Amino acid sequence: MGEGLPLCFFSRFFIYISRKILGMTCIFLLASAGRELEADGRMNDGRAVKEHVVANELLRTPLYEAHQRDGGKIVDFAGWEMPIEYTGIKSEHLAVRSEVGIFDLTHMGEFEITGPDASEFIDGLITNDIHRMVEGQCMYTCMCRENGMIIDDLLVYRFPDTAEGIPYYWLVVNAANCAKDYEWIKAHLKGNVQLKNISMETALIAIQGPEAQTILQPFTSTDLEPLAYYHLTRGDFQGQEVVISRTGYTGEDGFEIYVPWNEAPKIWEALRKEGCLPIGLGARDTLRLEAGYSLYGHEINENTTPINTSLGWVVRFTNCDFIGKDVLKAQKEQGAETAIIGLVMRGRAIPRQGHIVEDEQGQEVGVVTSGTFSPSLGRGICLALVKSAYKKEGGELNIRVRPNRHEPALVQRPPFVRGSVRR
Numbered sequence: 001m002g003e004g005l006p007l008c009f010f011s012r013f014f015i016y017i018s019r020k021i022l023g024m025t026c027i028f029l030l031a032s033a034g035r036e037l038e039a040d041g042r043m044n045d046g047r048a049v050k051e052h053v054v055a056n057e058l059l060r061t062p063l064y065e066a067h068q069r070d071g072g073k074i075v076d077f078a079g080w081e082m083p084i085e086y087t088g089i090k091s092e093h094l095a096v097r098s099e100v101g102i103f104d105l106t107h108m109g110e111f112e113i114t115g116p117d118a119s120e121f122i123d124g125l126i127t128n129d130i131h132r133m134v135e136g137q138c139m140y141t142c143m144c145r146e147n148g149m150i151i152d153d154l155l156v157y158r159f160p161d162t163a164e165g166i167p168y169y170w171l172v173v174n175a176a177n178c179a180k181d182y183e184w185i186k187a188h189l190k191g192n193v194q195l196k197n198i199s200m201e202t203a204l205i206a207i208q209g210p211e212a213q214t215i216l217q218p219f220t221s222t223d224l225e226p227l228a229y230y231h232l233t234r235g236d237f238q239g240q241e242v243v244i245s246r247t248g249y250t251g252e253d254g255f256e257i258y259v260p261w262n263e264a265p266k267i268w269e270a271l272r273k274e275g276c277l278p279i280g281l282g283a284r285d286t287l288r289l290e291a292g293y294s295l296y297g298h299e300i301n302e303n304t305t306p307i308n309t310s311l312g313w314v315v316r317f318t319n320c321d322f323i324g325k326d327v328l329k330a331q332k333e334q335g336a337e338t339a340i341i342g343l344v345m346r347g348r349a350i351p352r353q354g355h356i357v358e359d360e361q362g363q364e365v366g367v368v369t370s371g372t373f374s375p376s377l378g379r380g381i382c383l384a385l386v387k388s389a390y391k392k393e394g395g396e397l398n399i400r401v402r403p404n405r406h407e408p409a410l411v412q413r414p415p416f417v418r419g420s421v422r423r
Helices: 007-034 064-069 089-098 120-122 173-186 211-220 261-273 283-292 325-334
Strands: 073-077 081-087 101-104 111-116 137-144 151-157 168-173 195-199 202-208 230-235 240-245 253-262 338-345 354-357 364-374 379-387 396-402 405-411
Touching: 064 101, 073 230, 073 253, 081 283, 089 120, 101 137, 101 261, 111 120, 111 173, 120 168, 151 230, 168 173, 168 325, 173 195, 202 211, 202 261, 211 261, 240 364, 253 261, 283 364, 338 364, 338 396, 364 396, 364 405, 379 396
Parallel strands: none
Antiparallel strands: 073 081, 101 202, 111 168, 111 195, 137 151, 151 168, 202 253, 230 240, 240 253, 338 379, 338 405, 354 364, 354 396, 364 379, 396 405
């Protein structure tokens, strides 16, 4: 009779398999999400942007060559050729949690909205209350259809008024929804408002991690210490005019830097020389999941409403009659039927999007919307859309990871990992 393999072998084998599954799952999910962009998403105000289009019709950011030099694994994401990883999702993830990393987010969309009636116009588009914003503030919100379903989740940037006293805003939207969002906003234009799609003029570099301010400060004359969470300023990067906001989607402190398209490579290389590790979309996804942030196409989509996906906090009924207000108000009064919850696996199983969530009696109560192996915790975590009765923290549910395999998980209110993000 042969002897069994030592326990350490199985532990190492499990870690190896977990890393491989983590990488392949992120590649599959993010690449699949990228294919959602419609063909007209590759246009800027109806004009073909030929200088950014390659032979297979995918877009490239101004940092594409830098990603290739750094060994980035390139995938199709929302019609863009984007890096999913460089050295590996786990190492990149842990670098951001412990020190700092930089991200190319140029694929995101940016719309400029200005004019005497800009504030009232935007207030009628979004669920949050724009009148609660002060100059230099950013705000997270949703934009909904008449039936309350979410077109997109986005950020509103309120800049100081122009010299003539005219309100000036940016809307920052998801890459896969850029064309759809622009057409929706354009179709609802009213009043004295000017709308411009500046997505193909604007590059976006994020620097995230507990050391982000220490690394970024020497490059700018702008004092970063007073810049509060979800606030912005016009500043500079080695003399180049940029917009800097204390925002991000990792759960760590950090900044997002909006720069002119052609200036992005110089800024990227300067940060790389300071030792900033480039981070791909794979680690960005695991970081946001550990932070408990919803992602369009997973937790929210055009079949969900903010009320029924635990985003009721971005719906303010005190503002004007925004699109979808009546439906959402009725849902609020009746009580949300479903909620997004966090689940931590008790064992070694890794939950995946689409896995069924069951109660202890085996009754289906929801579905996993995002799931992964947490590099920080060393176990499986997920967000799930479940019936509201099952959202109580500390409760136990089962996840059907195979047709005949059910694994226990504990309900935990996100975030799963508390980072250095300022509040």
